[in-house]
Amino acid sequence: MNAPDAAFATTKAALIVDVWVDLFAAGLARSGALGNGLPVVLTDTLRVLPLLESQGPIGWIHTSPRHYQDHVLIAHGQPAPRLRVDAAQQPADASQMLRRASLCLVAVPAERDSAVAMAALAAKALQARASLLLFGMPQAGGWGAFDGLVRQGALQPVEAGGARVLASAGLAGALGDAGLHDADRAVALASQLTRARQADIHVERMDHAQLKLRLRIDPVLLAAAGSPTLAHHIAHEGRALFNSRGLGAMLLPWGAPCQARLLLRNVRARIDGSQIALGGQSLSPLAVDYTEHGAFLKLALPAVAPGRDALLHLSLPRDAVPNDGFCDIGAAEFTVETA
């Protein structure tokens, strides 16, 4: 591998660290290691960890404002708002959540101010004897804010390819020599989750520690409502709805570069001309297949840039939007290759 290729591989490895964190944390939860405690994620961007969430509720604490409402599924019920606490607006709620945490996942941000706030929150989790796992790009500007915490919690570096990961001693021990990128663990977990019907994930080993993951997920778990009205309609109908003007947003699992296939239902005209954006980047579909079930939209999605929400925005052509109902995303599939 030449130097530019190696640098690219390192960067990609860092960008897909969420995938490995999700795999590891879901495995921990599944093994019962978290007890009755809550897994809590500290982040400054909108993300989802679908595998960990398949094992039970997650508390999200945000150090930056967010403007979208997303949902979790309730057995035999209607979707409910995913609990995301704004640390600045609800500091007491954030503290209370951290006191009940058994695992605290910290997505180390690029921005220093956000990192300082996050480090203070992570210290509370440490006080509550939660296990800590810090992860992010090695060059993220926020790492410095965690120096004290790393010393205080005796956090240990963990092998994670191009990403930087530090973990409490107990977690580091559980990770073992393979570190975060344990392909055997990932394959075994995917098999268990699928067998237990807790998640529809297929993991294929490509070489030593490189995996290809294919996740099929209920799109309601990803639908992000930009207005309370749309959020209440999603809660009522239990569908990943676009609004009445054909605008929709969905969270991307992990924010890693991936291929996505989305089934758009109840569209009344061709949607090849839809406007699609991820962050500031406009995207065009790789293909649109029209079937009796709806239109399958195939997309090649780049990695979500650090510090940006993992939000895919879609704007359907007006003539594709019905006057008497909503379009929705009826199925979603994501394929990710780890570096």
Add this chain to the structure above:
Amino acid sequence: MMDLSSTTPSTFAPSGLAAPRCLVVTFNRLVPADQGNSRRIMQLVRLYKNQGYEVDLLYHNEEGFDPALSHALAGEFARVNVVRSRAPKHIQPGHVCRIVDWYDRGLDAAARDMHRLRGYNVVHVNYVWYSPLFEQFGSDVVKVLDTHDVFGERRAKYTAAGMKPQWFSTSYADEDVALRRADAALAIQKEEAAELAARGHRNILYLPYVEPALRPFKPRGGDRPLTFGYLGSGNDWNILSMAEFLSKMQARGVPFPHPIVVAGGVCRHVRDGTGVIKLGFVQELHTFYDAIDIALNPMVGGTGLKIKTVEPLCYGKPVLTTLPGAQGLTHLWQMPMFDDNAALTDYLFDHFGRAGGSSALEELTASAATTRQALDAEYDGQVDRLASWLASRV
């Protein structure tokens, strides 16, 4: 009843600390609260909020869910989860309902997940057949059961009145097990609290139903005739009561000189008669109460909450009620009460049988105001007791 005398109130949420959290579980559509049980539940929600609690809702959807309700509930509660009801609700021969058949185990996982996420201090369920939900919470969570009614052998009250038993009725044994699951069980009437205590329960707390006063008690304007009124849903007790009352009125052979306005679902079952004006369903309660001067409650029996007796006092109107209609309130009642509808009609013709009757109305209004004060004082006292008990536990 439990001894609450040794506890003292405390401040629940000092600044910087998260508010204590309460999970309320109900099958009722709470907004708009246009049924008695919904209003009772919202009374408790207000009570918890006034004590500094953040209140979440687990809605066991038996009365519908739509975007408007979702929006309204989001305004009332910090977090709302909705679970579709799949309770089998079998009724055994003899109208015996077993709690195990009426409780929906589908609630368990939702409640556990909510507790894991939110960490409740108090879980509050309504009706005895929801008490199995308490098993999902450890001893560190205070468990409050609002009984709404005594359901042990409730069917007997119907059969005694010649009616077919309705809704839920269980054995004393099943109800006793349910009550023992709670740290505190709220009785809505003093008599019910005494009845449950007499069955050996020591965790009973009496909390009457009172709503805030919305209209003052004031002299009647002379712009319309003196008007009597009855508001009730179309349940069997109301239909039977109103039929008996109107037949007693007609049996006098002399028309009553004042209009009687009837509103609510009971209208569909009320015979047309001279002086009876049927309004049907009223969108807002004040439109009914502003149109009458004296409320009537001719109940011949019934169970649980006597909202028709208390509600007029919120709108500045006196109430003339039979004794069954005043059950649970007799120790506070300053207005006349009547053994039955014969005595009620006698009173109406004696005091209002001729046009006018304003002096009798003035006396009734004054005693209604005194009753309201007594009710408020009792309610405040009982709220203090509940608050003190909660403070001692949370």
